[in-house]
Amino acid sequence: MLATRLMPCLLMSNGALVKTVKFKNPTYVGDPVNAVRIFNQKEVDELILLDIEATTHGLGIDYETLEKVVSECFMPICYGGGVNTLDDMRRLFNLGVEKVCLGAAAFEGSDLIRQAAAEFGNQAIVVSIDIKKGLLGGYSARTHQGTKDTRMTPVAAAKFVEEMGAGEILLYSIDRDGTWSGFDLKLVQDVVNAVRIPVVASGGAGSLDDIKAVVQQSGASAVAVGSMAVFQGKDLGVLIKFPSRKDQDAIFA
Structure with a gap:
C-alpha cells in the first residue's frame, strides 16, 4: 500500500503566489521561487502548482516563471x-x-487524457475535478475557476477521467477553498469509493485533525493544503510553513 502523501497546493497568478477563498478574491502571498526554497528546507515530498489565470483568461502557460520555480x-x-x-x-x-x-481541457470533448496517458504514462497525468454545490444541494464539476458547469456529478466526472486514463484525481472543493472549515468528507468518500486511482483531497484544510479525518474517514490517498501552507492561521498574516515529519507521522500512523 502506498504511503499517504501530504503536499502544498500553491496558486499562481501573473507570476505571483496568491490564495483564494472559494476560488475568488485572490490575496498576494509572495514569490513562488522563495516559497519553493522554504519548502525545500522543510523536506516537502511533492508540490502542486496551479496557475489560476492561465486558462480562465487565456494567458497560456507562464514558462518563464515556471522555469525559475523548477530550477x-x-x-x-x-x-x-x-x-x-x-x-x-x-x-x-x-x-x-x-x-x-x-483541468478544463480534460472535459472539452477531446481525447487529450487518453493520448497523454499513452505517451507519458498514466502516473504522469493528473486531472483536477473542481466541485461546487448548487443552490438545490446537488454537486457538479466545474472548470474555468468554477464559472463553467460541466453538468457532471463528482462521481460521473471521476469515473470519466479514470476511464480515459488519468492516473490521479485532484478533488478540489470550491465551497471549502480557503475557508479553514475542514474537508467535505462525504464528497471525498463518494469519489474515492467510485474509482480505483488515487484521490488527492483539496479544499478546506484548517488543522492536522482535518487532514487526519479526510484520510481515515474518507479514504483519500493524499491531501493537498493551501492556506495552511501559506498563512500563520485563519485571518492571520503570510507565513510559508508545513507540518513537520513528526506531525505527519502522527497524522498517518
Missing part, C-alpha cells in the same frame, strides 16, 4: 494551468515537471 525545486512538481495540448505537456516534462494536471 529551484528539489521535490517533484505537479503543474496545472493552461495545459491544452500534447506539445504543452512535452515542453513541461522537458522543463522538469514530473506530473501535469489537466
